[in-house]
Amino acid sequence: MGTDVEQWKDELYGTDIRDEIERFAEEGWESIPDDEQDAWFERFKWYGLYHQRAGQESYFMMRIGPPSGVLEPGQFRRIVEIADEFSRGPAENPEFGNGWIDVTTRQAIQLHWIRLEDVPEIFEQLEDVGLSTVQACGDSWRNIVGCPVAGKDKHEHVDAETLANELHDTFKKNEAHSNLPRKWKVSVTGCDEGCGQGDINDLAFEPAEKEIDGETVTGYNIRVGGGLSRNEPRLARDIDVFATPDQAVDVAGGISALFRDHGDREDRYNARIKFLVDEWGPEKLRETLQVEYVDFELHTAGDDLRESYSYNAGEADGKHDHVGVHEQVDGDYYVGLNVLVGRIGVDDAYDLADAAEEYGSGEVRLTQRQNIIFTDVPESNLEELRSEPVLEEYSPDPHPFQRGSIACTGTEFCSLSIVETKNRQVRFARWLKENVELPAGVENFHIHLSGCTASCAQPQIADVSLRGMKTRKDGEPVEALDIGLGGGLGEDPQFASWVAERVPADEVPGAIANLLENFAEGRDSEHQSFREFVAERDDEELADLIEPEETEYDDPYMHNTKRTWYPYAEDDDMDASPAPARADGTPITSDD
């Protein structure tokens, strides 16, 4: 017998959900039958709507996924306008106010506090500028990630933007691929810096060259079965296939169909394709793909460019992110701006939209490090752009602690998270910037904070990996973090090793300060990177270099933030929750 989710999907899934959303929106939140809520909330995910956690009933997170994070002129502004009008909660966040957009690690944008009754109008406004929430969540093709500067980038080897768009156009609202056993994350990399992060995706297209019939053809090597979640991280496995740009969509469709037919629908914990690759091995997967799912002879893998990968690599030469001012192939520039933990308040977001239009083409592109990029800025506009007040905070030249910070949603809204994340990471970065000097020559230092093992902040591929936990301090349970070291992508990607566990959250900044001091004292030379320094030591030695301690850093989120209706509300008790609420915000009481 399949799971409840499989049964619900069998009954109704895919594009048929749209009419039901419209119906419920018209009739109001209360029209969803009590005994059908689990089923409908599961289905709504397919249209990018995720019911917020307990204490926030009737409010939704909405995810908008542009392929490769490319927002065309006008699209970013439209999202900001929607956030301004519809994404306002019943309480303020002390760091970000009320009304913002979140840039995610999969180059999407998330809005919170969305009311079901407003969804049809939001859909209309998004569609009016060519945007969509389709398959942003749920068991299907998620937002296709890839090089955010594809088409502009001097490092481009093969045209990743075209393939990402072809995959998007082919597999969104495609009935044959609408209902997969689990989420399906695809990456397209076209550059020699590896910024598509294919290693941590279910299906990865990696730039490669292959000699075919005496000619050198550029295209893609294929890897399958990467992912970070549930304490079971996997790097995508090489299945020894090269696809020409003309074959790539068919190969993607074949592997997606293979997953659809052979993935585990009996056990959602075992459903991701990484577990099928574990079970079968890459050879059987390739053979099955060849025999059952494509009607042409697959090429063996070509020569890849992995030795030059620098994105999120920790030690390689080359760019570790897209922040800064970089010349495009056409002589204009792209300007990567740092967005601390990916969150932009609506007032700042309007200023950013203005700046993108005034100084560039109006395009705003989203990166997997939760940052944004303005493209097509003529050299003559650079100085004026840099002097815009909004770029003081969203800087092309940020402090490394701010530049390197990534955080997931956390207990503010997420059901899975164990700890508060975004505000905490902002406070960490601020404290570290003010109190800790980076060792000589260290210009990139990545700290990723994920609230749980789902790993949405990609903690295992950072210099310092932080993962939500609990511990007991002075007899009381408090929010804590596991600390991992040694992770990074690049030619030889590897996941962090969790060397210190259950460190009380208020002792983590002190631990990072001490770790960096020990690194500065113990490194071979000023040329040794932090990742190299970590690689030379075993876990025990590394654990000794982390000396957690209380400092002047103050952490206001040590209590059980998940047990609040909203961690920052003046009265945060669950019983004080204004949810569920009607469209006008008035609470619906149990007597109603």
Add this chain to the structure above:
Amino acid sequence: MPIALRTLDDGAWISVNDSRQVSVSDVWTLSRGVFCDCEPAYVLLEGFFDADVDGRVVVTGAVGQCLECGTRDTIERLPVGRMVDGAFCPYDPECVQWGVEPDGERS
């Protein structure tokens, strides 16, 4: 009266009659031997699976970690609440819990 019982969102919740009732990320106090040798064991529950009803008691499998000794393991049939007149009454995670044997008797 049949009860709709399931885990949701990758095991983040136990839903009882389409209402999210028990959440991961709480620290549960368990007696020695149920999870590890600590007495009591303070166990952070990180994910639920196989929610079930045993008589009137709602039990679940869970993945967790002891905050004292660091043991990471699964626990089966942990009682998390009970049904009273068709309504779910959650147990307090801070109260000491015992495991439930398959025959419904508490050990």
